[in-house]
Amino acid sequence: MNERVVAISIGDAVDREMLGFPEREVKRVLFALCTALIREGFQIAYAGDLRPGGYTYEMFNFLSGTYAGQGILPFLYVVPGSVSDNLKFEEVVELVRRTRSVSNILLVRNGQAFSITIADEKLLIGPKGPKRIAVNSDLEWQAFRQRHPYSTIADALTDARKTIASLASGCVAMGGKMGWPNHPQDQFQGQMPGVVEEALLYLKANKPFVPFGAFGGAARDIAIALGFLAPTEKTPRGQEHPGYLSAIKQVKGHRHPSALDPLLKSAATQETAEELAQLALEVMKSF
Template sequence: MKDLLPPGALKGQTVGISVSDSPDLARLGLLESHVNVVLGEIARVVLASGGSLAYGGHLRPDGYTPFLLSEVQRYERDDGPLLTVYLSWSEHQHMTRDELSGRLTIGSWGRVLCLDPNGQVIPDPLAGRGSESAPRLSPQGQANALTSMRRAMAERTDARILLGGKRARFSGSIPGLMEEALLTLDSMTPLFLVGGLGGVVVDILRALRVDDCAWLPRDLDAPAEDPRLVEGRRQLATARETPGWSGLRNGLTDEENHQLAAAYRPTEVAALFALGLGRIATRSAD
């Protein structure tokens, strides 16, 4: 790994991690703990090379934020927060002052950015909050807030890697990882697609014609597709056909992206990720 991406190669760079529950883990013979191991390897690639991580999610103990925090705590660095957590307006607007205050403190390794409905950082998210919870946003309000958060992340990250992803029971106009893929492509930022854990990343790979993922067994008991999933695939296919399409821009060859599309072993995912980032860093240096 050191030869592919030496220490300091990602200094000043931020990599966005997009991950959510994959409905395909059981079909693939994998456990949720396997996702954490893959995440840990990805985090180490970035942190050992001087970079930092960004994650858009929530601060509840059942999410990926606590795990990512446990990873960044392994590194003794004094060059700023190693993990930035973006909280969309829909995630925090209903919280009381005490509820939010208790979740904003995540140690010196990380920071939490609370965003307003337009995706702008709120300087003092505790100002004006009281002891009563505010009503939650409407489904459309939630979708708009999530889009704003994802756009803000796309503008502040230098690469993004996607794993898993829900095909149903998600908040948004299309599945979250699909929207993040579209925003990353629009910003011409390197995009890494890890398909071996299944989930909506498989749909993204197929829609962008990166890989047909024929290795994924069919789910004969799958429910009818959410129309928003179908719409997400349509938008991705349209992006793929846009004049000037330049691919994933992730430093990997077509064959290497095929390998990443089917990868599920933590070391293989990390090696391909480091290979792509290393090539990009080398080109930038040249």
């Protein structure tokens, strides 16, 4: 596995249109960022699912043709327990087959991370050796999951985020849920949104967290909390989720090394995908 890993948390935001950006800008930023990091030799870590039509699904498909057959695995795909619990054996085999040319894959369940690959239609879980598990059927797949349960979906997602944060040298974020009332698609699970939880994991570990604030979402509020944007740059809103307000408050007080301030302030305000990618790259190269 590549020693230089950068996590990405790139998603949409309910206030993006209020700030004047079409959805295609999210994809432009995602592709530009991934391309710049991979060319520099970084492996990109991502936790979640690969929904057809989703941003990460399109990114994998977009880049798979470029790197397939080159011996380069530009992605580290971390599968949370909440995702793997919704997959049948055949679906896991297909997922691994579809992504193995561009990605290392880790299953994270109940605080443990398991590498996974396939051979002769079998799932091979764990590193080579006597402890590796061969899974041949849906019943065996269910049995493996039951041996490594989790309490809640929120716990499963936190496990995955902690796993990535332990491996990555930093994280780049865009968008993110805020729990706005009357916006069903903006609701988050657990005590705080994933992007804010990720920010706290990296900041507490003294690792760089780069919020692209121009496009809204939790990343914009994180940029404000860190002093990269003025408080007046917060998008207008009514009632806010108390858990969200509490989480953002926890971000305040954390600081990166002052030498990074110019880069991080630029990343918080920049709107051009290629410029954002280069700013994030410069931050990660400095660590």
